Amino acid sequence: MINLFSRGQYKMTKNNQSWLEREIAEWTSKGWITAEGQKHIRSKMSGSHPKKMKVSLPLYAVCSVIGLALLVVAAIWAVAYGWYHVDVYIKMAISVLLLIVSQAGICVSIFQERQGSFMGEGIGLFHCAAVFISLALVEQAFYTGWHISSYLLICSLFVLPAAYLLQSLCTIIAYLMIILFWGTTPGAVNVWGGTSLIWLLVLMAAPAMLFLKQSPRRLEIYCWAYVVTIFGAFWIAVQSIEYVPLLLFSLLAAVVILAGYAVPSKASWGRALRWLGRIALAGALLGACVSINWIRLTRIESVHWLTGVAALAGVLVLVYLYVKWLRKRLWSPTVYMVIPVVLIVDAFFSRSAMQPSFMTSLSAVCLCALGIFEIAKGLRDSSFYHLDWGIILFFALGAVQFIGSGLSYIVFLVAVVILGLALLQLNRYVRSRQAAELRKSGRHNRRSHQTVTAVRRERRAPVTAPPAEAKRERPEWLQTEVEEPDFVPPVGKKQVHVAPPVIPSTNQPSEEIVPVPQPPVQQTVVPKPVRLPSFEPPVFNRPEVTLSFHRQEFGPSRRKAERPQRTQERVVKSPWATTTPADKREKNFTRSPWAKEEGNKK
Amino acid sequence: MSMGKLTFSPSGKIKWSVILLTILLQLGGLFYIGWRWHNIQVDGIPYQWQCVPRLAHSSFGTDYINVIFPQDMTTWLDDTKPVPGSTVYVRISRDAKGVMEINGASAEKPPVGEDYMKAAVVTVEADQIQFRVGFDRYHMDPKLADGIYDIATTDSVIASIRMKKGEGVIEGIFVNGMPLELCSANADVAAVAQHEENKSISQSAKKAVIGEPRMVPPKQETQPSQ
Numbered sequence: 001m002i003n004l005f006s007r008g009q010y011k012m013t014k015n016n017q018s019w020l021e022r023e024i025a026e027w028t029s030k031g032w033i034t035a036e037g038q039k040h041i042r043s044k045m046s047g048s049h050p051k052k053m054k055v056s057l058p059l060y061a062v063c064s065v066i067g068l069a070l071l072v073v074a075a076i077w078a079v080a081y082g083w084y085h086v087d088v089y090i091k092m093a094i095s096v097l098l099l100i101v102s103q104a105g106i107c108v109s110i111f112q113e114r115q116g117s118f119m120g121e122g123i124g125l126f127h128c129a130a131v132f133i134s135l136a137l138v139e140q141a142f143y144t145g146w147h148i149s150s151y152l153l154i155c156s157l158f159v160l161p162a163a164y165l166l167q168s169l170c171t172i173i174a175y176l177m178i179i180l181f182w183g184t185t186p187g188a189v190n191v192w193g194g195t196s197l198i199w200l201l202v203l204m205a206a207p208a209m210l211f212l213k214q215s216p217r218r219l220e221i222y223c224w225a226y227v228v229t230i231f232g233a234f235w236i237a238v239q240s241i242e243y244v245p246l247l248l249f250s251l252l253a254a255v256v257i258l259a260g261y262a263v264p265s266k267a268s269w270g271r272a273l274r275w276l277g278r279i280a281l282a283g284a285l286l287g288a289c290v291s292i293n294w295i296r297l298t299r300i301e302s303v304h305w306l307t308g309v310a311a312l313a314g315v316l317v318l319v320y321l322y323v324k325w326l327r328k329r330l331w332s333p334t335v336y337m338v339i340p341v342v343l344i345v346d347a348f349f350s351r352s353a354m355q356p357s358f359m360t361s362l363s364a365v366c367l368c369a370l371g372i373f374e375i376a377k378g379l380r381d382s383s384f385y386h387l388d389w390g391i392i393l394f395f396a397l398g399a400v401q402f403i404g405s406g407l408s409y410i411v412f413l414v415a416v417v418i419l420g421l422a423l424l425q426l427n428r429y430v431r432s433r434q435a436a437e438l439r440k441s442g443r444h445n446r447r448s449h450q451t452v453t454a455v456r457r458e459r460r461a462p463v464t465a466p467p468a469e470a471k472r473e474r475p476e477w478l479q480t481e482v483e484e485p486d487f488v489p490p491v492g493k494k495q496v497h498v499a500p501p502v503i504p505s506t507n508q509p510s511e512e513i514v515p516v517p518q519p520p521v522q523q524t525v526v527p528k529p530v531r532l533p534s535f536e537p538p539v540f541n542r543p544e545v546t547l548s549f550h551r552q553e554f555g556p557s558r559r560k561a562e563r564p565q566r567t568q569e570r571v572v573k574s575p576w577a578t579t580t581p582a583d584k585r586e587k588n589f590t591r592s593p594w595a596k597e598e599g600n601k602k
Numbered sequence: 603m604s605m606g607k608l609t610f611s612p613s614g615k616i617k618w619s620v621i622l623l624t625i626l627l628q629l630g631g632l633f634y635i636g637w638r639w640h641n642i643q644v645d646g647i648p649y650q651w652q653c654v655p656r657l658a659h660s661s662f663g664t665d666y667i668n669v670i671f672p673q674d675m676t677t678w679l680d681d682t683k684p685v686p687g688s689t690v691y692v693r694i695s696r697d698a699k700g701v702m703e704i705n706g707a708s709a710e711k712p713p714v715g716e717d718y719m720k721a722a723v724v725t726v727e728a729d730q731i732q733f734r735v736g737f738d739r740y741h742m743d744p745k746l747a748d749g750i751y752d753i754a755t756t757d758s759v760i761a762s763i764r765m766k767k768g769e770g771v772i773e774g775i776f777v778n779g780m781p782l783e784l785c786s787a788n789a790d791v792a793a794v795a796q797h798e799e800n801k802s803i804s805q806s807a808k809k810a811v812i813g814e815p816r817m818v819p820p821k822q823e824t825q826p827s828q
């Protein structure tokens with residue numbers, strides 16, 4: 001639905017913003033605000049407006065896009081009508097020309113040093129499209145056979161240099177998507193190198209992190225795409241195995257989640273690793289709840305030494321990473337690290353010809369515990385993500401159990417409805433709790449509960465020592481490093497001393513409440529010096545007397561001083577005070593036109 | 603874990619060398635595909651293979667028809683069974699008439715002197731495999747493709763193919779010895795247009811004509827029936 005009013009709203013917002021920009025510049029020139037304060041205000045303004053711009057979708061832009069698409073379709077139809085009569089060498093010339101134009105774009109972008117900019121991203125995408133079109137055009141014109149896998153492989157190899165040269169995130173993501181698509185095509189894993197080729201191709205995109213680390217937002221997007229590609233490549237690579245290698249998958253996911261916890265929590269790209277690791281580990285545990293996976297593992301007669309060695313190496317790597325990488329012993333990675341251990345135990349029992357129901361029950365219990373942990377964490381920290389994630393885990397476990405039970409689908413639908421209602425209710429509860437916390441801390445509608453007098457009194461009050469909540473009330477740019485909320489295990493070699501909780505039930509972890517040295521208070525707004533007016537109103541009642549001007553302050557005292565003087569000098573002369581009679585006026589009677597009515601009758 | 607001071611900023615010389623190499627590789631890839639097709643048509647060994655033409659459908663129309671080769675089963679010569687989708691080498695030869703004969707398939711190329719064609723495995727059954735070759739399209743004018751409807755099951759439909767290093771290109775399709783283009787209802791119009799085009803080309807070339815224009819080859823004398 002197109003919001004036609006959004007354009008006007010956007011325009012108004014834009015006008016306000018430009019007005020504010022001018023005002024900020026003026027305030028800075030007058031010295032009312034410091035340069036740092038100006039920078040903070042501008043950064044806050046720039047962060048608050050793009051959200052509104054995303055929503056606005058002008059009507060003419062939509063019409064232009066639709067019209068352009070129709071024109072392109074018509075052009076393709078027109079070209080296709082006479083395409084057979086076009087000489088093959090002209091087709092070759094067209095494809096070469098298209099490729100050369102895109103290559104020239106790359107050269108120009110590098111020459112102007114536009115790598116990593118919006119222009120670089122656009123040229124990178126255009127180059128991707130040019131490579132795809134040119135190669136397809138030539139393959140069709142000079143046809144000796146169409147192999148989608150070889151076509152995608154060549155395209156990916158042609159696109160990758162441009163991604164590095166332009167430092168383009170979009171091109172890297174396109175490259176990763178091509179790899180995944182290539183892996184799903186028939187015959188892709190049968191080419192030279194087999195399944196190792198897909199890992200080689202995925203690794204070729206890893207150095208892109210080096211040029212993307214300058215922009216945290218781009219790095220975060222890259223991390224999401226790259227980890228998804230790794231998991232996708234894993235499932236493509238294991239297609240030829242007779243069983244689902246849940247253990248290997250969980251080890252891979254555990255490495256990812258540990259890497260996510262190892263990076264500084266201030267870095268946003270660590271969040272992608274943590275969440276994708278959680279999802280993958282829970283998925284592995286969910287797969288262990290299905291009995292067919294363990295039955296397949298039991299059927300294998302020979303021992304897969306390579307898989308066993310890989311699993312052992314994975315466990316050793318995990319232990320090393322847990323000891324060396326993790327800066328703090330947090331509950332979340334510790335709990336999730338239990339999942340590979342559970343799967344190792346399951347695999348051991350499965351190979352010992354144990355009934356699959358034992359493994360599935362053990363995995364289901366672990367999944368329940370994980371769900372309870374996530375829900376408890378979500379309720380404790382008022383975190384929607386963890387709360388929803390815990391409920392989803394229960395929902396997925398129920399779905400898996402239902403599929404294996406053969407119950408009616410009505411039961412499943414009823415369970416979905418009940419779980420959905422429970423989810424809604426829990427969300428409402430957490431929201432209300434968050435609002436209560438905000439009200440308690442005075443951040444929620446602070447001004448709406450106070451009168452003008454109270455605010456003035458507060459301003460006049462002498463500045464005292466900052467309260468305990470000062471850290472939370474400080475602006476974002478003054479805050480110190482913020483850690484992800486998490487529990488801290490009670491025991492451990494490197495246990496951090498936990499200070500007595502000053503702020504109960506907040507998003508800050510308990511260990512973050514340890515008092516930190518307060519940075520010097522920065523005064524953003526400089527008060528304007530009071531300048532007394534030099535103008536005094538002249539009095540012309542007695543011009544012969546030379547007035548002596550004295551500097552007086554504006555205010556009620558000056559008015560009070562002037563009032564009696566004015567009353568003395570005031571000329572009291574009422575118009576009714578005189579007794580002289582007024583001159584008699586001559587009366588001019590007017591006659592009505594109907595006064596001659598009788599005459600008309602005649 | 604931190605990335606330290608690792609950066610990606612190759613010097614200008616390396617950067618421009620990479621650009622130049624990329625340009626050469628990309629353009630070289632396009633030219634190689636064109637050269638390969640041309641080379642097969644010129645240097646390839648001609649074969650004739652039984653086929654079944656089918657119309658191709660697309661939203662924007664096509665300038666080709668699909669070609670199906672019914673002889674797509676052969677004996678697997680290796681011990682290890684192939685995986686469906688993998689590339690195998692089908693050994694071929696030709697008889698006195700130039701018709702292709704299939705002599706089995708293997709995962710490795712045959713020894714030098716024996717011709718072959720690359721194919722993808724479709725199914726594997728006992729010691730037999732079903733394969734699919736790459737050259738399964740024939741480019742032709744879409745207006746003349748309606749001749750496919752007139753092909754009967756008793757007709758002999760042969761594809762003329764050129765093969766080189768396992769790759770193939772279809773040169774033409776003949777129905778009872780007649781090109782498929784001439785089986786169309788629009789063949790007369792197309793023939794007239796082709797004749798006019800050839801005429802204009804010959805006039806522009808101004809080739810020297812040997813002999814009288816009205817000269818016709820002598821008729822073959824028929825043997826008197828005894």
